[in-house]
Amino acid sequence: MVPLRQPVPTFVQLAAHPLRWQLLATLSGSDYRVREMVTLVGEPQSLISYHLRLLRDGGLVRATRSSFDGRDSYYHLDLDRCSQMLGGTGAALHPALGRTPPPPLFDPKTPVAVLFVCTGNSARSVIAEALAHHYGNGRVDAISAGTCPKPDMHPNAVRVLRDEFGIDITGRRPRDLDTLADHRFDKVVTLCDKAREVCPQFGADIRSVHWSIPDPATPGGTDEDTNYPAFQATAAEIDGRIRYLLPILTTQP
Structure with missing residues (x-):
């Protein structure tokens, strides 16, 4: 009997190349600019840019314009997309391989201390701190701060945590x-x-x-109706990143 020819899953096609795998592994730990990946990976910029473009076209990697230098971009791994494609890859080989078991949890004697930093400490880092506490179940001691803190929390940061996650940070400064x-x-x-x-x-x-995450606040604005969708999108991205960070923190002493 002649075996049926099965197409090679997209994830395998993209990740099987040694350099692309190295780029994926590098971006799994942090967001980087191209010139930083040149140093970390040790390959020419033109070659890294070419393979990053293939990974972006395949949906595994995304890029955001740097808020520090608009001529630069940060690349990061789309972990949700990778998870979906990995599940599809396993299922293509055998149906039972499409189910990924949750990682084991390490129960530290003392909570793992994590610091989240942004400029104003009025939105992004506060959302990350709150979600790390929320999901950490006592295993994570999260704190946040700003390099140039604002006088008050952005009202939409308070709102998005309350309305989307049931977390109240009223009174937090x-x-x-x-x-x-x-x-x-x-x-x-x-x-x-x-x-x-x-x-x-x-x-x-x-x-x-x-994590290269743009500021969701409209410059100079605090109106809840005009820029609340931006806070919802930012909180959703931070939520995903926190969920992927915690297994790293809680599986290794």
Whole structure:
């Protein structure tokens, strides 16, 4: 009997190339600019840009314009898309392989300390802090701060946490990053391209992670009706990134 010819799944076609796999692995830990990936991967910029374009066309990688330098872009791995395609790849080989078991949870003796940083500490980093606490179930000690904190929380940050996730941060005030200089963290996450450029090191053994997420606030505006959809989209992206970050924090001592 002649076996049926099955098409090679798209994920396998994209990820099987050694350099593309290396780029995917690099972007799994943090968002990077092309010139940073040239240093990390050790290949010419033209070659990396070519393969990044293929990964973008395949939906595995996305790019956002840097808010620090508009001539630059940050690339990041679309983990939801990768998860869907990996599930489809497994199912194409055998139906039972399409189900991915949840990762085991590590129960630390003390909560894992995570710092989230953006410029104003009035929206992005506060949303990340709240969601890390929400999903961490006592295993994550999350805190957030700003490199140039705003006087007050953006009302839509308060609203989106309350309406979309049932989290109340009423009364929370932005925190200055300088007040945390003596603190020890297991992971530092910057959510703002500008904050990444000025965020201090919290120890040589602390690996920082960067998420290039645009500010959802309309410049100079706080009207809840006009820019609330931008806050919903930002909170959804942060929610996804937090859900993928926690297994890393909670599976390794």
